[in-house]
Amino acid sequence: xxxxxxxxxxxxxxxxxxxxxxxxxxxxxxxxxxxxxxxxxxxxxxxxxxxxxxxxxxxxxxxxxxxxxxxxxxxxxxxxxxxxxxxxxxxxxxxxxxxxxxxxxxxxxxxxxxxxxxxxxxxxxxxxxxxxxxxxxxxxxx
Amino acid sequence: xxxxxxxxxxxxxxxxxxxxxxxxxxxxxxxxxxxxxxxxxxxxxxxxxxxxxxxxxxxxxxxxxxxxxxxxxxxxxxxxxxxxxxxxxxxxxxxxxxxxxxxxxxxxxxxxxxxxxxxxxxxxxxxxxxxxxxxxxxxxxx
DNA sequence: ACTCCTATACTTAGTAA
DNA sequence: ATTACTAAGTATAGGAG
Numbered sequence: 137x138x139x140x141x142x143x144x145x146x147x148x149x150x151x152x153x154x155x156x157x158x159x160x161x162x163x164x165x166x167x168x169x170x171x172x173x174x175x176x177x178x179x180x181x182x183x184x185x186x187x188x189x190x191x192x193x194x195x196x197x198x199x200x201x202x203x204x205x206x207x208x209x210x211x212x213x214x215x216x217x218x219x220x221x222x223x224x225x226x227x228x229x230x231x232x233x234x235x236x237x238x239x240x241x242x243x244x245x246x247x248x249x250x251x252x253x254x255x256x257x258x259x260x261x262x263x264x265x266x267x268x269x270x271x272x273x274x275x276x277x278x
Numbered sequence: 279x280x281x282x283x284x285x286x287x288x289x290x291x292x293x294x295x296x297x298x299x300x301x302x303x304x305x306x307x308x309x310x311x312x313x314x315x316x317x318x319x320x321x322x323x324x325x326x327x328x329x330x331x332x333x334x335x336x337x338x339x340x341x342x343x344x345x346x347x348x349x350x351x352x353x354x355x356x357x358x359x360x361x362x363x364x365x366x367x368x369x370x371x372x373x374x375x376x377x378x379x380x381x382x383x384x385x386x387x388x389x390x391x392x393x394x395x396x397x398x399x400x401x402x403x404x405x406x407x408x409x410x411x412x413x414x415x416x417x418x419x420x
Numbered sequence: 421a422c423t424c425c426t427a428t429a430c431t432t433a434g435t436a437a
Numbered sequence: 438a439t440t441a442c443t444a445a446g447t448a449t450a451g452g453a454g
Binding site: 282283294302305308 | 447450451452
């Protein structure tokens, strides 16, 4: 693309990598928006920035501006683990939770209406007293 | 684009809308992959198809093929609530759970190391006996 | 739904500031 | 990090099958 064709592998120079990320991030969000508007559907994007020092700046960029974002349920970038405001974290959580709710409903359908957390053998119960203080999903691996 | 420039509003003809969705879905996934590979990061996409009758077909398309997907943590399309296999649902859940875990960690950092579910005033506790059978995130709204 | 086609529209790598 | 530029690569609407 551009002047030269880029090889599809990790960009080793960190400055170039961050620049490329920044440019392509903007277009993919734009594309997601177009898809959502044109097709009247919801699109969610979760991205993890390769470069944590640009976090705050990028988080501000990810805010909705102009006609962008309208139909994007949520767009988080860059590193979720470095979110700096409770509001940001809450909004992200809320989306993830509703996505989970939808998945649980479909899973219950497939399984004949049973709840899944008690039956899902891939997710172990915490060895606690059964209280909810440490929720089940803590132990999921990435 | 293409022969004619498309107005950025909902495509009213449902056949065209589905066709556009199908085409643009493929490119946005490709873009997400490129971003993930080039920048060595994780990108997640969640899409909801405008047309549920094409669900199964689209779900099969969303499977990883060739060099695509490598760095995409998860890509679910179309309607999550209609996922037909427990495997699909489990994989999606696992990603969402790990994303949540990361968010909880950052939130705990911001809040000084406290857990968030007990303190998050936006999320009400279920009015149950405190057991985990109905998990807290059930009540999140989309 | 999918392909294949093509002209047009859009994206983008590299560069400079 | 940002903008602006531009040449070259990519995406896509509309059409046909």
